[in-house]
Amino acid sequence: MSDIKIKITDREGVLHEVDAPTDMNMNLMEVVRSYELAPEGTIGICGGMAMCASCQCYVQSDHELPEKSDDEEAMLSEAFFVKENSRLGCQIHITEELDGLEIELAPEEP
Amino acid sequence: MIKTDILIIGAGPTGLFAVFEAGLLQLRCHLIDALPQPGGQCAEIYPKKPIYDIPGFPEILAGELVDNLMEQIKPFQPGFTLGERAETVEKLEDGTFIVTTNKGTEHQAPVVAIAGGLGSFEPRKPMIPNLKQFEDKGVAYMIKEPEMYRNKRVLIAGGGDSALDWAIFLADVASEVTLVHRRNEFRGALDSVEKVQELKNLGKVNLITPAEVVGLEGNKYLEAVTVRKNSKASEDLRIEVDAFIPLFGLSPKLGPIADWGLEIEKNAIKVDNSLDYQTNIPGIYAIGDVNTYPGKLKLILCGFHEATLMCQSAYQRIHPDKKYVMKYTTVGGVTGFDGSKKEAPKAVVKAID
Ligand SMILES: Cc1cc2nc3c(=O)[nH]c(=O)nc-3n(C[C@H](O)[C@H](O)[C@H](O)COP(=O)(O)OP(=O)(O)OC[C@H]3O[C@@H](n4cnc5c(N)ncnc54)[C@H](O)[C@@H]3O)c2cc1C
Ligand code: FES
Numbered sequence: 332m333s334d335i336k337i338k339i340t341d342r343e344g345v346l347h348e349v350d351a352p353t354d355m356n357m358n359l360m361e362v363v364r365s366y367e368l369a370p371e372g373t374i375g376i377c378g379g380m381a382m383c384a385s386c387q388c389y390v391q392s393d394h395e396l397p398e399k400s401d402d403e404e405a406m407l408s409e410a411f412f413v414k415e416n417s418r419l420g421c422q423i424h425i426t427e428e429l430d431g432l433e434i435e436l437a438p439e440e441p
Numbered sequence: 442m443i444k445t446d447i448l449i450i451g452a453g454p455t456g457l458f459a460v461f462e463a464g465l466l467q468l469r470c471h472l473i474d475a476l477p478q479p480g481g482q483c484a485e486i487y488p489k490k491p492i493y494d495i496p497g498f499p500e501i502l503a504g505e506l507v508d509n510l511m512e513q514i515k516p517f518q519p520g521f522t523l524g525e526r527a528e529t530v531e532k533l534e535d536g537t538f539i540v541t542t543n544k545g546t547e548h549q550a551p552v553v554a555i556a557g558g559l560g561s562f563e564p565r566k567p568m569i570p571n572l573k574q575f576e577d578k579g580v581a582y583m584i585k586e587p588e589m590y591r592n593k594r595v596l597i598a599g600g601g602d603s604a605l606d607w608a609i610f611l612a613d614v615a616s617e618v619t620l621v622h623r624r625n626e627f628r629g630a631l632d633s634v635e636k637v638q639e640l641k642n643l644g645k646v647n648l649i650t651p652a653e654v655v656g657l658e659g660n661k662y663l664e665a666v667t668v669r670k671n672s673k674a675s676e677d678l679r680i681e682v683d684a685f686i687p688l689f690g691l692s693p694k695l696g697p698i699a700d701w702g703l704e705i706e707k708n709a710i711k712v713d714n715s716l717d718y719q720t721n722i723p724g725i726y727a728i729g730d731v732n733t734y735p736g737k738l739k740l741i742l743c744g745f746h747e748a749t750l751m752c753q754s755a756y757q758r759i760h761p762d763k764k765y766v767m768k769y770t771t772v773g774g775v776t777g778f779d780g781s782k783k784e785a786p787k788a789v790v791k792a793i794d
Binding site for chain 2: 406
């Protein structure tokens with residue numbers, strides 16, 4: 332299996348069900364960018380280094396996700412609109428275990 | 442009024458290299474940047490991270506690349522308007538442009554090159570109800586003149602490198618420095634964290650963690666802030682201060698340039714890449730990350746290439762009656778506006794007996 336299905340609610344509240352490849356070393360932020368679900372320049376600003384929080388999302392399904400790294404924890408502690416289920420999309424790698432994942436993009440920073 | 446040949450908006454790698462290419466054509470440049478220092482994303486987001494795809498440099502730190510670019514353009518004596526955002530553009534009858542910043546500084550040039558990258562870096566502002574009311578009245582998001590804080594009581598909020606660096610710097614300038622951060626752990630360089638620890642032990646920095654600023658008070662000017670400890674209102678502290686500096690990083694916004702009548706596609710400025718990276722307004726170019734065309738790649742190397750071609754076209758625009766013939770720097774050397782001259786040493790021909 333090389334593609335999984337992910338449900339992404341964009342910042343306008345529109346739900347998209349997309350196929351994400353597991354064999355391209357992609358992360359969730361890159362999937363969102365490749366489907367252009369958020370305008371250029373509003374997501375992935377730090378290129379995926381856990382340094383900007385522009386890729387923050389709320390995880391809605393109960394998939395088991397990798398633990399937050401110190402960098403991710405630190406960035407989320409400085410970000411805005413953070414909730415219990417906040418994660419940085421760029422820190423979540425697309426693997427087969429994530430099939431069916433449901434997420435919502437956090438609002439753009441004020 | 443600042444006058445120049447090419448007015449460059451954005452002092453990132455693309456804008457800086459454009460100064461060099463323009464200098465080879467004996468054109469003068471002035472740069473405007475919203476940040477207090479040159480370097481764009483390289484300096485602001487990842488100065489200590491290595492880049493591996495600059496031709497000829499198997500590895501170079503982003504900050505080092507900016508330092509090298511600054512050194513390379515020194516002979517061409519560019520002017521800088523830093524810490525100000527280019528806000529409006531106006532075309533005069535003689536074909537020149539006037540670009541005015543948010544602080545009212547005016548610049549005039551026959552050619553404008555927008556090298557704005559992802560947009561001007563704007564501070565990420567914490568959500569404190571009456572924050573706006575105290576902006577420039579005690580609240581500042583970047584420090585342009587540290588001397589302003591001499592003998593003042595300053596409270597800094599944030600947990601990254603800038604918050605640590607400024608807490609360290611101001612410990613010797615301000616009469617009182619308080620650093621407030623939401624966590625006990627800091628995200629900055631290890632030696633900065635250790636230095637702040639040392640200053641705390643010496644009583645030169647007052648550290649409050651985990652805590653955040655939730656309120657501001659004052660009449661005309663800021664007089665005190667409310668700091669909430671451990672997210673509990675019952676533990677609120679009222680601290681009297683003269684300045685509050687929230688340092689939560691910056692996020693780029695295309696901002697006012699989006700209203701200049703330029704063709705925009707996906708937050709970037711459309712240009713003619715088959716020719717010279719000119720926009721739909723003749724005389725205004727867009728180079729580097731800020732532009733878009735079929736097949737565009739947002740890489741430093743591509744910005745350098747675009748800057749080079751843009752300068753050739755700008756030359757033709759400024760001197761329509763002159764024909765410029767491309768010279769190699771190896772052959773033509775580099776003649777700076779400061780009188781400096783760099784050229785390859787001439788081979789000595791010795792007589793053979
Ligand atoms: C984490 C990270 C890693 C990267 N790694 C690489 C890499 O390995 N290799 C590579 O080639 N590229 C890399 N990049 C991309 C590279 O940094 C960009 O391509 C490059 O910085 C673009 O340069 P630029 O000069 O066009 O724009 P920028 O560097 O974005 O500079 C634009 C400048 O314009 C200013 N500005 C914008 N609008 C205004 C205005 N209205 N008024 C005043 N100032 C304004 C901004 O404040 C900014 O300083 C990376 C980017 C990031 C974020
Ligand atoms: S892209 Fe910057 S934190 Fe994820």
